Amino acid sequence: MAQYTLTTPLTSKDTKKLKAGDTVLLNGTLFTARDAAHKRLVALIEKGEELPFDLEGSVIYFVGPTPPKPGDPIGSAGPTTSYRMDSFSPTMLKNGSKGMIGKGKRDQAVKDACVDYDGIYFGATGGAGALLGKQITSAEVIAYPELGPEAVRKITVKDFPVTVINDTYGNDLYQMGRKQYEVKD
Amino acid sequence: MREIEFNDIVKAVRDIIVHCGTDLPQDTYDALKEAMENEKSPVSKEVIRQILENADIAKDEKRPLCQDTGLAVFFVKVGEDVKVKGGLLKDAINKGTEQGYTDAYLRASTCEPFSRANLKDTVGYNLPAIIHFDIVAGDKIDIEYAAKGGGSENVSRARVFPPAAGKAGIINYVKEVISDAGGNPCPPITVGVGIGGTFEKACISSKHALFRDIGSVNEDEEMAEMEKEILEEINKLGIGAMGMGGTKTALAVHIESNPCHIASLPVSVNVQCHSSRHTHITI
Structure with missing residues (x-):
């Protein structure tokens, strides 16, 4: 299992070298969105309207942070459970997005979309919100402020630690890891 | 008065x-530390190390x-x-x-x-x-x-079994719930099991079971044995920390059992993520 440091936006060249189980330190810009924001973003794509940010090479972080303390760019910011975005993610990947960061398993359609459009599903450590929040150096709400913690934010990260769960070859770390350690009576 | x-x-x-919000209780911290030491998967070990580092940062810097x-x-x-x-x-x-x-x-x-x-x-x-x-x-x-938290609540389930299901039926059910949940509830988890009572009594008991300190022993000897057995079964699933594969899927299983109707055997499984933030005060 290899270790990489990558800077966004990601290209197919970046994503194709990654394999399930690899660890990556991400740098650059990420966009935050949970289900409520995804619903709106996908509706814009379907209507052919302009999105609040450029999807090409983008990495979407599934997170609803806590409010920042005075002087901090953001509060605690760990990943939320990803399956709630399953119905939206293939459309995002088809339209240029190259990565997602969350926690928990994805459905087959998302895994297939990762193969078809050179996308990666990264896992970050759930419940490590204080640690992950510290790797975010700036944050700005760029759309849907009325959604509160679920608004779309443009955030800058430095050495943000993630693990490749689903790669562009159809591999799934959750299935591989579990198979390795499962004890059958 | x-x-x-x-x-x-x-x-x-x-x-x-x-x-x-910021200080992980000592019982949870200690249980995670022990899990890290005993975890066989290097990937899961690293995840638990991050969870503990996160707890240190949160406490020192007063961050959630x-x-x-x-x-x-x-x-x-x-x-x-x-x-x-x-x-x-x-x-x-x-x-x-x-x-x-x-x-x-x-x-x-x-x-x-x-x-x-x-x-x-x-x-x-x-x-x-x-x-x-x-x-x-x-x-x-x-x-x-x-x-x-919501992630672990979302995988929780309840069911009213016929009495014949017995202990074996309950153990299988808990295992099935945790197996289906995979990494979603942020393992290593604590599993609260409410048995007996009525439908809602079982649910409330499973929630209350999660308030018990990790590492404490059930006062009911039979339930203490059952807790051990279910914990062993869960850790055979191989889910590991955050679902990445490993030997420490759960830190503890806590059971609360109640008398129930002669016709039914209600069971509820309430799951708690690794960030088990709980406390107790008396005024």
Whole structure:
């Protein structure tokens, strides 16, 4: 299992070298969105309207942070459970997005979309919100402020630690890891 | 009749919420440390190391342990010889909840079920709290508190079995629930199992079971044995920390058992993520 440091936006060249189980330190810009924001973003794509940010090479972080303390760019910011975005993610990947960061398993359609459009599903450590929040150096709400913690934010990260769960070859770390350690009576 | 000031309860509740938001309880910290030492998968070991580092950062810098700072859940035992002066006990707990969540920069996570509108500006910041009351003898108020996150709540389930299902049926059911959940509830988890009673009694018991300190032994010997057996079975699933594969899927299984109807065997499984933020005070 290899270790990489990558800077966004990601290209197919970046994503194709990654394999399930690899660890990556991400740098650059990420966009935050949970289900409520995804619903709106996908509706814009379907209507052919302009999105609040450029999807090409983008990495979407599934997170609803806590409010920042005075002087901090953001509060605690760990990943939320990803399956709630399953119905939206293939459309995002088809339209240029190259990565997602969350926690928990994805459905087959998302895994297939990762193969078809050179996308990666990264896992970050759930419940490590204080640690992950510290790797975010700036944050700005760029759309849907009325959604509160679920608004779309443009955030800058430095050495943000993630693990490749689903790669562009159809591999799934959750299935591989579990198979390795499962004890059958 | 002992009188307790409304504002004293507000302050006590506010303080435990602030504390639990950033300080992982010692029982949880110790259990995670032990899990890290014994975990066989290097990937899961690293995940638990990050979880512990996160707990250290949160405590030192007073940052929320997790962005999901939960719904505030309380089990409150009210002594029959206590009177709250200046307001209702329920209002005091809700006011303390709102103050704690606001003062510690915790997230407001309550919303309308369908519009999903956040309730912070209407009902109150992260209100209403979920409160279970009980009346007991004495002149004290006993408050158990936990911040309950959504990810682990979402995989929880309940079912009423026919009595013939027995212990084996329950063990299989718990295993099935945890197996289906995979990494979603943020393992290493604690599993609360409520057995018996009625449908809702089993559910409430499974929730209350999660308030017990990890590492404590069930007073009922038979249940203590069953807890051990289920824990072993769960850790054979191979799910591991955050579902990455490993030998430490659960830190503990806690069972609360109740007498039930001759026709039924209700069972509820309530799951708690690794960030088991819970505490207990007596006023």
